[in-house]
Amino acid sequence: MIRLPTPYGYLTSYFYSAGLSYYFGRPSESNFLRYFRPQSGWVVAVVGAFVGYYVLIASKMVGSKGKVLAFEPEPRNFAILLKNIRDNKLIDVVIPLRLALSDKDGYELLTLSSQPPMHSTVSIPNLSYAYKDSKIIVKARRLDTLLEELHLRRVDLLKIDVGGAELKVLKGAEKTLSDVKLCLVEVHTKLLEKEVRDFLEERGFYVKKVSDIHW
Secondary structure, three states, X not given: XXXXXXXXXXXXXXXXXXXXXXXXXXXHHHHHOXXXXXXXOOEXXXXXXXXXXXXXXXXXXXXXXXXXXXXXXXXXXXXXXXXHHHHOOOOOOEEXXXXXXXXXXXXXXXXXXXXXHHOEOOOOHHHHHHEEEEEEEEEEEOHXXXXXXXXXXXXXXXXXXXXXXXXXXXXOOOOHHHHOOEEEEXXXXXXXXXXXXXXXXXXXXXXXXXXXXXX
């Protein structure tokens, strides 16, 4: 692992080329940052938080009056996420949650990837090379259920990057979506892109593609 300085604080991450380029090198990520702009006092949900880069950004932007919900079900990623939250003194702003968001309350089977950012509760055919045979059972919640459990009334910005399970997350957030001001979703296939677009447009969202690659 390596500890990297960023404009938002220090980030401990995995020391391998794909992991480093994941945040700092991909054109899709650089372009995406133009749209990831939570405001002071907002409640932000980062679904698929990995080790916390977008959690750091959101925490700096929402400030002490806001909250950041950081969802990461994989134990090793979650441990590094907790370290980054502690190292950057964000424990009063960030609520770390070791679980997967889904369209049901219960448990999900998480397929582990050889690349730590790409663990998923579904399999994507064109990304099958990245997956290993190992799977683990992880706790799952609908976002609507979880907000009730946490006594939170809204999410202002919802960022979803869960390796193909994005539609499941959205289906578990039907009630929450009515108050969401900005929803940012990464998709990996044309079919999923259409399904996500249709789902959001049916619920009154104006949908714009912000990257030629995924977002």
